[in-house]
Amino acid sequence: MTSTRCAVCKYFRRRCPPDCIFSPHFLNDNPQRFTCVHKIYGASNLGKLLQETPMQLRADTIESLYYEAKCRIQDPVYGCAGIIWSLHQQIQIAQSQLARARAEIAFLDANVVVAEPTPSPGEPVVQQNGVDYGLDDPYDFWFY
Amino acid sequence: MRSQEPRSSSSCAACKFMKRRCTLHCLFAPYFRADEPKKFAKVHKVFGASNVTKILNEVPEPQRQDAVNSLVFEAEQRLKDPVYGCIGAIASLQDKMFQLQHDLAVAKARLARCSTRTSYPSCSTTSPFSMLDGEFGMTSFDAFVVDQGCGLTTELRQHPFP
Numbered sequence: 505m506t507s508t509r510c511a512v513c514k515y516f517r518r519r520c521p522p523d524c525i526f527s528p529h530f531l532n533d534n535p536q537r538f539t540c541v542h543k544i545y546g547a548s549n550l551g552k553l554l555q556e557t558p559m560q561l562r563a564d565t566i567e568s569l570y571y572e573a574k575c576r577i578q579d580p581v582y583g584c585a586g587i588i589w590s591l592h593q594q595i596q597i598a599q600s601q602l603a604r605a606r607a608e609i610a611f612l613d614a615n616v617v618v619a620e621p622t623p624s625p626g627e628p629v630v631q632q633n634g635v636d637y638g639l640d641d642p643y644d645f646w647f648y
Numbered sequence: 649m650r651s652q653e654p655r656s657s658s659s660c661a662a663c664k665f666m667k668r669r670c671t672l673h674c675l676f677a678p679y680f681r682a683d684e685p686k687k688f689a690k691v692h693k694v695f696g697a698s699n700v701t702k703i704l705n706e707v708p709e710p711q712r713q714d715a716v717n718s719l720v721f722e723a724e725q726r727l728k729d730p731v732y733g734c735i736g737a738i739a740s741l742q743d744k745m746f747q748l749q750h751d752l753a754v755a756k757a758r759l760a761r762c763s764t765r766t767s768y769p770s771c772s773t774t775s776p777f778s779m780l781d782g783e784f785g786m787t788s789f790d791a792f793v794v795d796q797g798c799g800l801t802t803e804l805r806q807h808p809f810p
Contacts, residue, residue, distance in 0.1 A: 544703075546696045553730065561731045568735040572722065580703055581711045584734040585718035591741040598748040605755035612762040 511538040525554050529566040544573040661688040675704055679716040687720055694723040
């Protein structure tokens, strides 16, 4: 058996062929990476997913699967979905704060009595028109 | 000889999909109803039935519905975007957060300038918005910590996907 088996073939105690689909992405020196992904997705599903993915995108696919698996192991109930839900909440809070800040700016602008100098050319301008941050984002309704 | 478990009157979506007998104590039955076959199909394709079983067995029963919902959501995201899955959604939402933080910082700076120049015509010199400070936490612009403890968001910022 070759001594340069990938982490997957080493895990399954099998020969690592030259065209092993896992070997570019699961190196021998980091067995924990595969253990993590295998625990959540399984080697069979992982292999099928990789085969359906173009070669140039496989590295990113494995990275994202690894991150999601880590999240799921750390939070077995919510996994990555918990992060998305939390981000949505924080975005809604930030949008409320921004709307309030802009309303206050508009109020203060309307009540200025002292003459103001004209703004310098480089002065940033706060957008008065609200920017839609996707409150109707499809990710909003993941809780069934 | 296998013990004969009482059979359920109707198979759940998981047992129908796997073409097996659905028992009264089937782990999947409360969460994968027979009228939602696609839900289990998605989860099975991404995670596999045995991995879902392991995950559900690790979770206390009151939280299993939420666990199933989040698994279904993740499976749907992965099927929609086989390369990035949920991570793509997280990166997109984080971009929105960073933009919002920037806009809030600009607004805060503008408010500071407005406040120093403003002179109210009425006798009241208090902004009507100040009473809402506690409600919206206007002083907590920096409190947008996203990290859920797995270091994921820090890693995404340091190693963004191309």
